[in-house]
Amino acid sequence: MRRIGKQEIEDIAIGAAVLGTGGGGDPYIGKLMALQAVEEYGPITLLSVDEVPDEALVVASGGMGAPTVLIEKIPSGHEVAQTFQALEKYMGKKVFATYPIEAGGINSMLPLALAAQLRLPVVDVDGMGRAFPELQMTTFYLDGISATPMVLADEKGNVTIMDTIDNSWTERIARSVTVQKGGSATCAIYPMFGKNLKESGIHSILQLEEKIGRAIRLAKETNVDPVQEVLKLTDGFELFRGKVVDVDRKTEGGWARGTAKIEGLLQYKGENLELRFQNEHLLARTKDRLLCVTPDLIAVLDSETGLPITTEGLRYGARAVVIGMPCHPKWRTEKGIETVGPRYFRYDADYIPVEQLVEKGSVVK
Amino acid sequence: MNYRIGIDVGGTHTDAVLLDSEYRVLSKTKSSTTQDVSTGIYEAMREVIAQAGVPREQITYAMLGTTHCTNAIVERKRLNEIAVIRIGAPATFAIKPLVGVPDDLREHLGKRVYIVRGGHEFDGREIVKLDEEELYRIAREIKGKVDSVAVASVFSPVSKEHEMRAGEILREVLGEETPISLSYEIGSVGLLERENATILNASIVTVAKTTAYGFMDALKAEGVHARVFFGQNDGTLMSIEYAIKYPILTIGCGPTNSIRGASYLSGLANALVVDVGGTTTDIGVLVNSFPRESSLAVEIGGARTNFRMPDLISIGLGGGTIVRIQENGQFTVGPDSVGYQLPQKGLAFGGDTLTATDVVIALEKVKLGDPQKVAHLDKELLENVYSRIVEMAEEAIDKMKTSAEPVPVILVGGGSILLPDVLKGASQIIRPENFGVANAIGAAIAQISGQIDRVFSLDETGREKTLETAKRMAIDEAIAAGAEPETIEIVEFEDIPLSYLGNATRIRVKAAGTLAAPVEV
Numbered sequence: 001m002r003r004i005g006k007q008e009i010e011d012i013a014i015g016a017a018v019l020g021t022g023g024g025g026d027p028y029i030g031k032l033m034a035l036q037a038v039e040e041y042g043p044i045t046l047l048s049v050d051e052v053p054d055e056a057l058v059v060a061s062g063g064m065g066a067p068t069v070l071i072e073k074i075p076s077g078h079e080v081a082q083t084f085q086a087l088e089k090y091m092g093k094k095v096f097a098t099y100p101i102e103a104g105g106i107n108s109m110l111p112l113a114l115a116a117q118l119r120l121p122v123v124d125v126d127g128m129g130r131a132f133p134e135l136q137m138t139t140f141y142l143d144g145i146s147a148t149p150m151v152l153a154d155e156k157g158n159v160t161i162m163d164t165i166d167n168s169w170t171e172r173i174a175r176s177v178t179v180q181k182g183g184s185a186t187c188a189i190y191p192m193f194g195k196n197l198k199e200s201g202i203h204s205i206l207q208l209e210e211k212i213g214r215a216i217r218l219a220k221e222t223n224v225d226p227v228q229e230v231l232k233l234t235d236g237f238e239l240f241r242g243k244v245v246d247v248d249r250k251t252e253g254g255w256a257r258g259t260a261k262i263e264g265l266l267q268y269k270g271e272n273l274e275l276r277f278q279n280e281h282l283l284a285r286t287k288d289r290l291l292c293v294t295p296d297l298i299a300v301l302d303s304e305t306g307l308p309i310t311t312e313g314l315r316y317g318a319r320a321v322v323i324g325m326p327c328h329p330k331w332r333t334e335k336g337i338e339t340v341g342p343r344y345f346r347y348d349a350d351y352i353p354v355e356q357l358v359e360k361g362s363v364v365k
Numbered sequence: 366m367n368y369r370i371g372i373d374v375g376g377t378h379t380d381a382v383l384l385d386s387e388y389r390v391l392s393k394t395k396s397s398t399t400q401d402v403s404t405g406i407y408e409a410m411r412e413v414i415a416q417a418g419v420p421r422e423q424i425t426y427a428m429l430g431t432t433h434c435t436n437a438i439v440e441r442k443r444l445n446e447i448a449v450i451r452i453g454a455p456a457t458f459a460i461k462p463l464v465g466v467p468d469d470l471r472e473h474l475g476k477r478v479y480i481v482r483g484g485h486e487f488d489g490r491e492i493v494k495l496d497e498e499e500l501y502r503i504a505r506e507i508k509g510k511v512d513s514v515a516v517a518s519v520f521s522p523v524s525k526e527h528e529m530r531a532g533e534i535l536r537e538v539l540g541e542e543t544p545i546s547l548s549y550e551i552g553s554v555g556l557l558e559r560e561n562a563t564i565l566n567a568s569i570v571t572v573a574k575t576t577a578y579g580f581m582d583a584l585k586a587e588g589v590h591a592r593v594f595f596g597q598n599d600g601t602l603m604s605i606e607y608a609i610k611y612p613i614l615t616i617g618c619g620p621t622n623s624i625r626g627a628s629y630l631s632g633l634a635n636a637l638v639v640d641v642g643g644t645t646t647d648i649g650v651l652v653n654s655f656p657r658e659s660s661l662a663v664e665i666g667g668a669r670t671n672f673r674m675p676d677l678i679s680i681g682l683g684g685g686t687i688v689r690i691q692e693n694g695q696f697t698v699g700p701d702s703v704g705y706q707l708p709q710k711g712l713a714f715g716g717d718t719l720t721a722t723d724v725v726i727a728l729e730k731v732k733l734g735d736p737q738k739v740a741h742l743d744k745e746l747l748e749n750v751y752s753r754i755v756e757m758a759e760e761a762i763d764k765m766k767t768s769a770e771p772v773p774v775i776l777v778g779g780g781s782i783l784l785p786d787v788l789k790g791a792s793q794i795i796r797p798e799n800f801g802v803a804n805a806i807g808a809a810i811a812q813i814s815g816q817i818d819r820v821f822s823l824d825e826t827g828r829e830k831t832l833e834t835a836k837r838m839a840i841d842e843a844i845a846a847g848a849e850p851e852t853i854e855i856v857e858f859e860d861i862p863l864s865y866l867g868n869a870t871r872i873r874v875k876a877a878g879t880l881a882a883p884v885e886v
Contacts, residue, residue, distance in 0.1 A: 032460045032557070039464075069487050071555045073519050077459035113459065155456035156492070182486040245768055263769060315660065316767040 001051060001121075003043040004210075009034045009112060014216050014307065015209030016108035018230060021297050022311040023280035024105020024131030025067040029074065034109050037077075037116035044112055045121040047097060049203050052123055052194035056096035059087060059191040060127065061114045062107035064135075064152065064174060065184035070106070076155040079186035080114040083151040086159050087188045090149055099123040099197065101138065101190060103205045104131025104280070110186075125201035127190060129328040130297050133279045135174065136167035137340050139330045140190050143200040150174065151188045154181035202328050208233065216306045226306025227321045230299075236325035237358045239284055239291045240273045241265050241303060244318040260314045262322065273322060275300070276347060277311040283347050284322055289357070292324030293347070295331035295340045296354040299323050324354040368419050369426040370591070371809025372406055372580075373622050373802075374398055376432060377643040377685075377705040378779070380805040381409035383417040383424070388629070388810055392416035393802045395779065397705045402433060402576070407583045414587060421588045426880060428808040430596035433576045434569045435616040438666040444473050444568040445512035450503060450535075451560060452483040452518035452527050456492060462517075462560055467667035474564055477511065479503050483527045484519030489820070492519060495527045497534060504538035514539070515567035517548035517560035523820070523871070525549040544570045550611060551672050558662050558671035565665060566613035573612030577605050592847075594813070594880075598673050600625045600655050601814040601877050604846065616665065617674045619804060624649045624656040624675065626807025627775040630797035636773040637765055637791075639758065640803070641780030643685040644702040646758060648678045648765050651775075655856060680761050684780035685711070686721040688750055696746070698753050713739050721783055724750050731782045759789045766790060777803035814856070814877040815842025821872055832860065832872065839874035848878035 004012075013031040020027065038044065052058060061080050063070060084095050098118075100111045103126045115122040127138035135147055147170045152160045160177050164170045178185045192200075211233050219226035231238060242262040249258035257278045264271040273291070276283040281298040284291040292298050300309045303319040330336060332353065342349045368391070372381045375398060382393045394412040399405035406429070414421065437443045449462045463475040481503070483495035507514070514535055518527040528547045535545050546567040552559030581593055595608035596618035608615055623640040627633075634654045640647045650657040659676040662669045681700030685707040690696045703710040703718055710716035712723040713734030724747050725731050727739035766772060771792035776784055777800045786794050799806060817838045821831045836855055843853050857875035 028465075029460065029557075032465045036460055036464045066487070068554060071557070072487065073453070073484070073492070074457040074556060075459045076455045076457065078455075157455070182490075182492065183488075243763075313661065317764050319764065 001048075002046050004046050005038055005043045006035055008210055009038065009109070011213030011217060012112070012206060012209045013109060014213035015211065016104055017308040017310070018212050018299050018301070019129070019205075019209060019297065020104025020108070020131040020308070020310075021280040021299055022277060022309065023133065024102060024107060025070065026310065027105050027109050029070060030106040030109025030113065033075070033077070033113040034116065037113040041116045041119065044115045046206060047121045047123050049123055049125045049198050049201060052097060052197060054193060054195040054198075056194040057091065057093045057191060058097050058099060058123060058194060058197050059084070059095050059188050060101040061098045061111045061186070061188055062101050063110055063184065064187050065178045067106070069183035073155070073182060073184055075186055077113070077117065079153040079155060080110070080188070081118055082153045082157070082159050083186060083188035084118065086151045086153070086161055087149060087191060090161055091191065095120065096194070097121040097123050099201070100126045100206070101135075102126055102128040102131045103202070103209060104128070107131075108209065122206070123197065124204050124206045125197055126205045127201060129202040129205060129331075130295070131280055132340055135171050135189065138190065139202060139328065140192065140196070140200045141167050142330060142333065142335050142339065143196070145190065145192055145196055145200060147190050149191060152177050152181065152185045153187075154185050202330070219306055227301055227303070227323065230301065230306065231323060234297075234325040236323045237354060238321060239324045240268050240271075240286075240322040242268055242273060242320065244314055244316060244320060247314050247316070258311070262320060265319075275322065278345055279311065281311060282345050283342060283349060284324065290349060290352065291322075291357055292354045293342050293349055293351055294345060295327040295336065295351070297325040297327060299325065324358070326354055366419070366423055367426075368417070368424045369428065369809050370410060370413060370424060370589075371428045371805040371807070372409060373430040373596075373619060373804035373808050374402060374406060374432055375619055375642065375804065379405040379409045380802045381413045382799075382802050382805040382809055383413040383419070384806070384809050390799050390806065391419065393799060393805070395801060402431075403579045403583065406580060410583060411587060414589070422590070424589045424591050426594065427580070427584055427589065427591040428594045428596060428602060428811060429580050430618040430622045430804065430808040431576055431615065432619055433572055434612045435665075437569050437572045438565055438616075441469055441473055441666070443572050445571050446476075446510065447474055447564065447567045448477040448503070448507045448511045448514045449475070449479065449560075449564055450500070450514060450516045450531060451478075451480045452495065452516065452531060453492070453556070454480045454482045456484065456519060457556065460557065463564070465557065465669070466561060470666060470668060474568055477507055485521070485524040485527070487520055487523060489524050495530055497530070500531055500534045501538065504535050508539055511543070513544040513546065513567040513570045515546045515548070515560070515563040517556065517563050519556060520554075521547075521549035521559075522554050544610060546570070546611070551613060553671055555662070555671045558669050561668040562613055562670035562672045565668060565670065566611060569612050570609065573615070574609050577609055581605070594811070596622050596808045596811055598675060599658065599814075599875075600807075600811060602811045602880075613672065618808075620647045620649055620677050621656045621675050622804040622807035622811070623647070623777055624651055624807065625654075625811060626803035626805070627651065627777045627797065628654050629806060629810050630777070630799060630803055631775045631795045633773055633775065633795070636775050636795075637762055638775050638777060639762065639781065639784070640778040641776070641783055642683045642778050643704045643707060643780060644681070644683045645679050646682045646761065646780070648761050649675055650765055650767075653856070678761050678765055680757060682721065682754065682757050682783075684720065684722045684783060688719045688721060688724060690719065690746065690750075694746060696750055696753075698750065698757065721754055722780075724754070725783055730785075733782075754783060755785060755788070758784055762788065763790050776800060812877040813843060813846050813848045813880050814875055815839050815844070815846050815848065816873070816875040817842060818873040819871070821870055823870060831870075835872040835874050836876070839876040843876040843878055847880055849881040850878070853878035
């Protein structure tokens with residue numbers, strides 16, 4: 001158990017943006033919510049997953065809906081307490097702690113805000129080890145854990161409890177409820193017991209985010225290369241360095257899909273990287289080589305500061321380092337690849353682990 | 366004949382020009398920006414009028430680009446006492462106004478912060494009804510205690526209704542003389558950034574007013590009765606009334622004036638503009654004769670904002686940049702500068718500091734100052750320093766380009782003598798005549814614009830006709846603001862369909878044209 005305050009939140013937000021692989025919404029809003037909550041209610045208690053009793057009820061908290069709505073209609077902050085109360089009533093059991101469903105973007109920060117406000121501990125675990133766009137894309141789902149009972153609340157006080165037959169129904173119903181609620185809602189989701197969380201979750205993810213964020217923050221002061229620090233912490237690989245020269249973005253079926261071209265610099269001169277994204281960066285290749293593909297993590301970092309660049313933030317002229325990081329082994333199973341592999345996102349490629357791709361193509365470590 | 370004066374007040378220099386109706390430069394001056402700023406403006410103006418020797422009554426326009434407002438925010442000085450009213454409860458409490466802006470700014474501006482019920486959903490529905498009673502109560506509470514008020518309502522870019530009504534209530538209680546800043550007039554979607562911009566705007570209304578009136582008084586004192594305009598961030602002009610109401614929209618006008626001036630002087634519509642001053646070099650992009658806008662949140666005084674600002678890279682390289690050489694032959698270029706004190710502090714001018722300008726003098730690249738005073742320096746080492754200076758500019762140029770293709774580069778600003786005639790990534794280097802006062806010329810030749818931004822229903826007339834109507838409305842606005850009808854062009858156009866609102870679309874159009882010559886009487 002440890003206590004975390006403002007500095008830790010700042011660091012976790014940066015780490016979350018790295019593991020968010022360009023998507024998951026800008027953690028900025030979530031960070032400000034967490035900072036305000038800590039300012040008002042004091043520091044947050046962070047538990048390691050081993051500190052959670054097997055039979056304790058734990059539930060993820062987060063936001064659902066369009067980031068464009070969230071940056072305008074900021075939550076009231078009371079929604080989340082309502083979702084937890086409704087869930088406790090429905091399940092007839094007290095919530096012991098909360099945790100983030102994903103390690104990327106805004107949903108990595110909202111549980112921190114909630115925890116400060118409700119004086120509940122946060123468990124250092126998540127269900128993705130990164131960010132993904134759909135709510136069945138969790139390691140919990142791989143183990144057959146239901147996303148429901150799920151509760152959605154809006155700032156007006158409307159509370160919706162859903163109990164669905166499977167997670168794709170949860171996704172469908174939750175989306176339409178969210179639209180009715182004004183395009184953005186707060187949710188309590190994937191309630192489970194401590195035992196399930198230990199088995200199916202990805203452990204120590206907040207700690208990793210904090211380390212990544214701190215390394216990037218301190219790199220400048222200590223005069224080290226922030227990118228190398230991130231690679232060390234994530235067992236990652238430098239895939240490419242260059243300048244963003246073209247970004248082609250379309251909205252398709254509610255997703256921001258697109259392609260970015262990065263022209264190589266230094267030892268990559270003469271080569272071009274093609275980056276495919278759908279909310280998150282999902283595939284990186286050159287003309288001849290596949291470099292990294294989902295569910296492995298692709299992050300685009302500013303080559304000077306090491307700060308991550310989101311898919312929306314990709315723009316002409318940005319100097320970037322593209323890195324690849326191995327995903328959690330849970331995703332490398334057959335069901336994992338089926339759920340979040342390249343084919344699911346309609347890319348014509350098979351999943352090959354990043355370390356194998358790197359070996360084949362002699363990419364610089 | 367009609368004449369016009371353009372003045373640009375920069376951090377280092379106040380530049381002024383006087384042009385005839387064909388935009389020929391009749392006189393120009395460059396003087397140090399004074400502590401009180403106004404004296405500098407007054408001096409520069411008097412100087413160009415005296416030099417040109419034209420009849421004062423024929424000076425019909427005066428354009429001012431100023432950094433007054435930027436400085437007030439950055440230095441946290443002369444800021445107004447304000448109240449911040451956010452319309453959005455029961456939503457938005459999770460991040461209150463000014464959370465995330467630097468503490469010292471929050472102390473200045475966050476003394477009276479209110480969140481009232483109201484605001485809209487993304488599709489234009491009301492979240493809840495606007496709490497008018499609470500607005501009346503707040504208005505009475507702050508009456509006599511504040512200089513101005515900032516109002517931001519959730520999704521006001523989609524529906525400005527609640528902000529407008531709040532404005533009416535505040536005016537009713539506080540009176541006409543208390544400026545009310547409404548966020549929908551300033552920024553785009555993104556409540557916190559738009560609200561920050563609105564708060565900053567409210568905090569500088571008095572600075573803007575003093576500057577504007579000071580400028581008009583100075584003109585009158587010179588016997589000039591010209592129409593006065595302010596340069597704004599997008600490279601067009603705004604009336605003095607509008608500038609006093611929305612001064613935040615002037616704070617990026619220095620670089621935009623330079624970019625517009627560079628375009629005019631070189632005759633190019635698409636190029637990179639490198640403006641080298643005393644302290645910094647600003648690089649911007651000229652697209653269809655206007656500065657490219659930043660698509661990202663821009664921090665002003667440490668606060669994230671999202672209003673229209675030019676897309677710029679600024680590096681610490683200028684004529685006054687300090688060069689330090691160590692005994693082992695290692696050296697550093699900047700980032701600090703002697704700035705406007707170059708004529709006193711530079712080695713070649715009899716001072717004791719080695720600057721970038723001294724380097725080019727010693728290498729005989731320019732004729733300036735006294736070359737004897739820098740003749741003792743090691744030429745080979747200085748060549749290395751010079752290479753570094755050029756490299757700094759080249760790197761920044763490359764960062765601003767949109768493709769690997771070489772592009773024309775226009776060099777302006779007094780410090781541009783630092784740079785050579787060949788630069789990596791540049792297809793050609795253009796050094797236009799009067800490059801030293803490009804910003805003042807940019808202010809003087811700026812166009813007047815008209816814009817509309819509203820939601821149209823496409824059901825009645827169909828898309829094509831609606832777009833035509835919207836364009837016509839923007840053109841009419843530009844004419845009403847004083848643009849010559851034959852010269853008006855649509856310079857910006859945006860069309861965003863709104864889901865869940867039937868067949869509705871939000872259309873933004875901006876039309877700009879040259880200022881019409883006043884009718885002779």
